[in-house]
Amino acid sequence: MSSIELHAAQRDELETLENLMQFYTYDFSEWLPLKLGEHGFFNIQPLPDYWRNPATRPFLVRVDGELAGFVTVDNETHLPGARYNIGYLFIARRFRGQGVARFVVSTLLSRFPGQWQILHLDANLGARAFWTTVMPDFCPNGFDQHQQSIKGLPCTLYRFSM
DSSP states (O other): OOOEEEEEOOGGGHHHHHHHHHHHHHHHTTTSOOOBOTTSSBOOOOOHHHHHSTTOEEEEEEETTEEEEEEEEEOOOSSTTOOEEEEEEEEOGGGTTTTHHHHHHHHHHHHSOSEEEEEEETTOHHHHHHHHHHHHHHOTTOOEEEEEEETTEEEEEEEEEO
8 A cells, every 4th residue: 555645835846846737738738739849848837926826735745755746726716605626636647546636635625624616627538537436425415516618628617515
């Protein structure tokens, strides 16, 4: 059994988060027309305002001490009444399918009680399968599911209380 750790990222770890965003963006390039720049990196803008927002809480994920991904909780919600949102969730491919994301989300939901919103792009079949499977387990009292276009992209949103 692997040891999964979720710890709040510190200011000196923001570069690590920005580096991991390249891999997150790479994954999303399967569904969005994201282009590599001339130097082999995605042309993503740094997110200093996002990281400085007091409502943004970034976490690094480690499996057996090895960096395995990151997740953020923020307040960038699209549904009325929702207070918390998972802004980014990235688990490196070699750790997927091992319960890491399930542990991470479960831990966050227990740390931040209140109204939540979680969303995924409908084109992201892996995310759709994950959230469809885990939502009933995470929300024994039920959840609302909504279809909404965000920035012109069809998305599924879940709203629930913890």
